[in-house]
Amino acid sequence: MPEEKLRRQQSGRANASPTLEDVAQRAGVSTATVSRCLNAPERVSEATRKQVLEAVNLLGYAPNFGARALAAKRTDTFGAIIPTMENAIFARGLQAFQEELEQNGITLLVSSSSYSPQLEEKQIRALIARGADALLLIGHDRTPQSYALLESKGIPHVIAWSIDHSIPRTSIGFDNRKAMRMLAEEILKLGHRELAVISAPQDGNDRARERCQGVIDALIQYDLNPADLPIIETPYSISNGADAFQTLFQSRNRPTAVLCGNDVLAAGALSRARELGLRVPEDISITGFDDIEIAQIVSPGLTTVHVPHRKMGMHAARLLVAMRNGEYGETPAESLELPATITWRDSLGPVALRETKDLPQDR
């Protein structure tokens, strides 16, 4: 036994964590036996196991994760990098993801990138360094280095909240563009012709981009000019949604329907609309995207695109576990598209036959 270690044990520093060796000594067995006892109990006799467990409890032993990972070359840890924890967009999906992982004895490490590809790259690096066996990522926009990193380390990963069949990369989610187009068509069907959108910054956010593209698709289908579509980009937050709404409302071409890139923005828009004395949907229609909890508590309830959060999370977890276990060999697993549907509430109505001057003016 090394001297330093010996000294430590003699002086009995209570503070330092006991090691496998301490346990072994206490139980009167070798470290190998203790290790087996913890990782493959069936390979150890009843009697010894009892002894070892006793020693473990007595000493309050907890294995050192780093050492274990180092030796075993696998951590049973997955990582997830989401753009933000601030609002609930990803919370439910992540929860499902984590529950499914837990079933498989896997721990989840979460970090958030604040919608910045650079930051995300850093996080990927950090998670890999920490030994993440596999990664959950949101959307397709990231630095080439990020992909290179993933590739070169051979880290299984799936991309959620977005899907792109043209890319040979397993993703699991829904078609943002199609979903938003569907909603936009409903709006057009209700007679609206003056649309506007409040979106998250499109740069580095393929979901936002796709959603905008979706309304453009619908516009084109109705022979309207996409160039006329006002799009305000602003980070997801209630107050930003409110401000953007006001800008739109005060502009020359006041829209009759405002499509928001997500429910948080829409909630902001809605409350500002109310503050401005507007009735929704009689005076103006507002829609969201995501169908998170706040969509149903604002009033009027938000008509929005329902995203299969939990399903995405669960499937992503299963896929990732399978990939980690090598069930797909070298070929990437197939992507999985889940349907997004419209949840009808009350914030969207038919366009009003009205004189613009009936509306409250703000000058």
Next chain:
Amino acid sequence: MPEEKLRRQQSGRANASPTLEDVAQRAGVSTATVSRCLNAPERVSEATRKQVLEAVNLLGYAPNFGARALAAKRTDTFGAIIPTMENAIFARGLQAFQEELEQNGITLLVSSSSYSPQLEEKQIRALIARGADALLLIGHDRTPQSYALLESKGIPHVIAWSIDHSIPRTSIGFDNRKAMRMLAEEILKLGHRELAVISAPQDGNDRARERCQGVIDALIQYDLNPADLPIIETPYSISNGADAFQTLFQSRNRPTAVLCGNDVLAAGALSRARELGLRVPEDISITGFDDIEIAQIVSPGLTTVHVPHRKMGMHAARLLVAMRNGEYGETPAESLELPATITWRDSLGPVALRETKDLPQDR
């Protein structure tokens, strides 16, 4: 050089991560130099440093965290265990916490305990095993084993979102009881005498318990019988808040004011009230707690207790960093109490002079 390693390098498995040694070899220096280059650049000459960095980039080297932690005995990683990520209660505080840590080059690991002390104990163990240098915990209720663990490993930790001067343990937060009492007094001052509360389950949640106690305190001050106070316990969620509200509303002693244990519950109560055809606050008053974003977007806006989320997070981080750096020696750092205030919006009003039969009945 060990054989296995040699073989690997010869066969050139591109997949495995390059190690310090690979970099060293490539740069033609020793591993020690590479290590220093990364951890204490000033101790290496300009020229070598350049060479090494080049090799690092070329190889896409990223240090193995576990190995580093094992050798250096510190991880620059803090952990935080919050009860839930599902709603936004802890999001803002956590964000501030994390921002402050980042300033100090510390990475944050987050996990959630679902309000279960048992689960929390597991998480503490996991975080410690992962080498967390320090921990942020919420509230005082946890298993004795959890505390024992923290104690025996000598892990610096602070408790946030709650404060208890009677316990020799550093906490940083506000006085839940006092805050709720303050709110309840305002309600009583407005003439309400029939109060009710919708709380989170009090077991294992000292914040919930303290808040309930706070309204009891106020009741006593007004010579009212606390035994008459209906308290419904239900997990934080909008729909639970709604259901609880309905139960209360349908009970014999219909309250004139409902105090909710947090804003999420209150938002649910509010929306159900509206569904039941009640006007808030004319027919019934509803209050929240936390002052998270949804408090201002529901209508009417929620009168609620404003909790200094960001301040708590930031101070907790600073304190923890100081503790980790040994600035407090053996004595625990002092607790810090921050003030909680009332944010007045529109969901609380004076008690109505009214006949009960004027209200919509639900039978």
Next chain:
DNA sequence: TGAAATAATGTAAGCGCTTACATTTACGGC
């Protein structure tokens, strides 16, 4: 110019664990 001081680098011993392989023990069957 040379010795002492200083800066730069190298050597190698661990950190706490897992696991291939070696060794010991237990158990039947004849």
Next chain:
DNA sequence: GCCGTAAATGTAAGCGCTTACATTATTTCA
């Protein structure tokens, strides 16, 4: 009782990194 087999346990070699200590190169100054 002896031997073969299987089960239980032990031995020890790393995993990739940091760092105390040793060594070598460079600088400084009398």
